[in-house]
Structure formats: C-alpha cells, structure tokens
Amino acid sequence: MPLEEAAVASTPAPVDTGKPTFADFYRATFPEMTRLAYLLTGSAETARDLVQDSFVRLHDKWHGVAEPRAYLRRSVVNACHAHHRRLRLQRRHSRPPQVDIVDLGAEEMTDAIAALPYRQRAAIVLRFWHGSSEAEIASALGCRPGTVGSLIHRALAELRKVMP
C-alpha cells in the first residue's frame, strides 16, 4: 500500500490544524534529517537507515505529536547515539567488527568533529550546522540546558587544538 494510503488507513482522520500530511512532511524533512544523521554517524548508509527507522516511529504517533520536527530530531539523535553504543559494545566483545563505512572528511576540522565524544559532537552539529538553540539541543539530547553549554564548551576546547 502506498504510504499516503497507509497513513490514512491506519490513523484516525486528523482535525485540520494546518499540519502537513505525513508524506509531505517526510518529503520535506528527509534530506535535512539524513544530513543530520550523516554528520553524527559519518556514514551515509547508516544515516539513511536510522532516519527511515525514525520516520517509522514517528508514523506511529503522527497525530499525537504536536511538534513533529522536534520529535523527529530527537528520535534521529537518539538513534545515532544508540548506533554508537552498539558499535562500542561490539568492539568490546571482540566480535568481528561490523564494517561501518565512514566517509573520510579529508579536512582536519571535519575529522576533529568526528573524533569528539558522541554528545559533544551532537551538540556541536546541532548548534553550528542545524542552528538549534540551547533549549532545542537539550531537548534533542535529553539533558538540561546547562549541560549543553558545558558540552559545547568542552567540544570547542578540543576543536581549538586543530586551529593553526
């Protein structure tokens, strides 16, 4: 069943609140969310996969979510965090490493950002690429606004080291 029909068939008719249809929202936000996930994971393939999964989760709650963009952003950031955790656990258990193809940045700053701990990296990406406010970053990372300041501060201290 095409998505438009699936969405209509599986959810009650929405009250017209000016909210776009799920399919329109998907088309409009997919590129931005995939790029966000790409910046957080460093892999285009993983980013695409995680973002599709996040949209599946959003589809479930579509009519109950007042701010779908914020919900999705948090969902994507969480999914990327979970992905990092899985990778670390796999490495620790010495299983054959999952091949996670990472596109190299060929740029010192890109590599330095990629090397940051996950939460610092997410805070930097959301702040400098996505233009999110501290409150939005706190909401996406599930922490307090004060913690965001500290994450960014420590990340900037680390990134300053690669400045000429």
Next chain:
Amino acid sequence: MSELDDRIRRALARQAGSLREQPDLDGLTDRITRRDRRRIRVLSIALVLALLAGPTLWFVTGRGDGDARTDVASGPGGDRVTVDDASSPLPTMVLGGSGSSGSVAALGSTGEVLSSLPYPGYTGPLAKAFVREVDGTTIRVYRAAVDPPSSAGPPWWEPPPTCFPTGYVQADVSTDDVVGIVAGGLYAELPDGSVGGTLGAIGIAEGAPRWVVVAQAPAGAAVLRATFPGGHVDEMEPIDGVAVLVGRASIEPDSVDHDASASLEALDGDGTSLGSGTARSDVYGLARDEDSHTGFTASPQAACFGPQELPPPGEEQPADPAAARAEIEQLFGVRYSDMTDDERLARLDDTTGMREVYDQLVNSSGFREQVLGSRTVFHDLVFMSATQAAVEYETEIPGYPQLAFGLQFGEVVLVDGSWRLSRESVCREVRLAGISCPPVCTHSYPQGASVLLRALPDPDDFNGFSGACAGTDPCAVTLDQNRAVGAQFGAPKPPEPTPPGTPGPTGTTGPTGQRAAAVAKCKRKHGKKRKKCLKRARKLPV
C-alpha cells in the same frame, strides 16, 4: 563570530552538502508494513502465552531500610504490613501507619511493604531487572516500577537533577551463608565525568561479610569497575545504566567503619575512562568535586536545600485575589500561636497523624518556648491555581538567632471555601526540628484487584487496622475505588488515613477502629483480665 566558529560551520556545511540522499517513500512504506506484521506476530504469541499461563503477579518486593548498610539476615525485626496479592496500576490504596521502628531490616518475603518508611526508602512495586552470578554470589536486581516519592521540597520546585534520586535500584544479594539487600538511588543526570554509587555491606553478623555497590553508569559506559576497601576489584557491563558489584570484605561485627568507600570507574568500549566516582553509604545529592576533578562528593549541594524563589503564577487565579491573600497572610501569621490542637488541626488540609506531630512540636518542653515565641515574616505569595498558593516567608525566633532558617516556602490550599496549610509543607517545616510526620504510602493496583493486608508486628504490638480494614486479622481489600487503610503498631490509637484527593478527617480515631483495636488487644490477654477487658472494649461505639 569567531574564526573557530566559522571553520566549524564551513566544515559541517561542506560535509552535509556532500550527501545527496533522496526520500524513498516506497522503502518507508515497506518498513512500516513489515513493522506492523512483526507486531501482530508478537501480540499473538503473547496472547497464547497469557492464556496458557493465566494471570501472574508482578508485585515483588522485599527491602532494606533504604540505607545502603543493611544487614538483612541479622537485622532487627519490626513492624510491617505485607501485601500478599497485588498486581499492576490503577486505583490507589493508601497505607497510612505509624510504627516505632523507623528502620526495618528484616528479610522480606515476597510482597512485603513496610509500614514505616524512612526516606529515601522506596516501597512501590519493583520490576525484576537482571540477575548476576559472581563468585558463588547471586544478585537479583530490581528497579522501581514507578517513580519513587520525592520528599525533596515543595511540589512545584524542580531541584537540580543531581540532587535527589528519581529512581531506585534494589539488589538482593545471596551467598551460601547470608542474604542481604543493598539499595541505591538513580539520578536523572550524573555530573559530567562521574559515576554514581552506593556502598553497602551484608553478612557482617554471620561472619561472612561482602561489600556490595549499586552503581549508576554514565551514558556510553561499557564497563563499570569498583575497587573495594582492601583492594578487591569487581567489574560488570552495566545493564540499562545499572551495575551491581560485589567484593570480599573483612569486617568484624563490632568494628563497622561507616565512612568506608569504594572507588568507581566507568570505561568505554576502548578502555578509555568516561568518569570516576566514589560509592559511599550516605549519598545525598551528587556534586562534582571541583578541587580534585575526580568524581563526585557525597555532601549536600547548596542548590539542593530548596528553591530560591516562588513559582510562576498559574493560569487560574482566585476570584478575589486580594481577599484570598489577606486570609492566607492571617493563616500563616497565627499558625504557631498558642491554640488548642483541634484549632491547629482545623487549619490543615489533611490531618493524618498530625495530632501526634503537634504534640511533639508544641506540647513538648523542648520546643514549646521557641515555637510559641516564633514570628512569621510574610514575604510574598503566588497563586498556582484558584485553589493553591505558594508562600514565601521567614521565621524569626526571638532569642534564638542561630535558628534562622533563611527563606522558606510553604503551600496553602483552598478546602471547603477556606484556605488551609498543606500537611506536606507543615511536615517539611517540622522536619527542621527533627520531627517526622507519619508516612502515608500509596500504591496503585488494577481496577477490581483484591489485596490482602497482613500486619507483621513485633510480638503483641499491633493495635489494629483502621479505614477500609478493622481489627487485627488479615484483611482483604477490593480496589473497586480508592481505599485508605491505616495500621497502628505499639500505640493506643489507630490512625485514620485519608484517601487521596479528599480533605482529611479530624485526625482522631474512628469508632470502628477504636473498638476493633481494643477488642483485638483484649484477645491477647487471658482469664479474668481478658473478660474484663472485652467487656470494657465492647462498650465502645461501633
């Protein structure tokens, strides 16, 4: 914009711009369809299992005293009420009680709820989290199935997330020789670079001591490592952010070191340290130790002591705010004036157990002079709704400048057209004098659930149930609506608990409870004494 900011922006924009992913609606539709099919399959299996297995009990509790250093097997007995049969949420049952033992540490059989609940103990339902076997020790770990009650401050105050636990973990630890319980709190947020933990010891009296740490790992930790006093090390991969670590100990029963601590370290998958900390037995708020940068201290943080300002006003306000304000100012001004206990109780929204509290506060020689001489300096108030207000005030005690408490906050509520002090805020205040209000414990069960309450007193120390139960025999309560039950141990009058959401009674004992309790007490006597006693008891009104 700094050059660094600019470089970061350009690097991110360049990297993001290199991605050329297009939306794939068909792919997404496939995923949604596959997910739906999977759900239907899982649901079918669950349904079959439920039909085969029948209803199950999920309420599994057994607890220590909330402190880490709990030696369960040898601990004192104590007053408690057991809940033999209970299942998952809905209507609320209130267990109101008062007991002489504030710290009970007897091994709990399944389904046990303490009547006396010392903070930060948790008596709500627990859900089994995981089991760990290590060195001949079995650790069964349970987590709070509902958020533990917070007695951190006014209900409208949101303390920093590192101040008070928002979760509860209980580790039931058994070895060949002993069984013990060590519990710890879980925090909404750990200070950056730290590990949270509580240290306990079991089996001291039996001569088979073990250290136990209940620890909270920072996000991303793959291993938690504890180094116990004496140097023994244990490691565990945290499960849902929690690890329970055990170590050999050498503790003589008469030489317990209550300042003992274990050092903790969290490592990521590459063995890099993510943070460190110290597990102690008296954790109260997690604060980073800024001097040493090596984890958190267990000392209270200034920000944890209470709010610094009133909450914002609510959307709904009283019809006549000025009149309401005048009434509240007057109520606050006279709350510790010389008046009868009944007059005091009439100014409260809920009187459960408060007669005894005022007895200790006002009628005891220790506090009477200070309490009656105290003066309230009313600062300001905010209406949080048309029926609830928060008040900012100070208390001056002439002649006792050392007892200045600084800014204080209390709540008042509108009950039956008149403003009353909230029991909760009065209890917070009297705690400053070291007086504790009797606990009121609430638990939620499914609509229609039947719960069997049984008192397990110290010998001959139970005076009876009150509220929805009477007498001393085990009592079955059907939760077709909110129910309140009180249990009185070791004191003459059973308390009258107040169902949630309703104004409290006067705080005196209900006649049914009095008679039932008196009859029950008589049954423990023998011969003529018993007959005389019963005759007197039966004259009490039903």
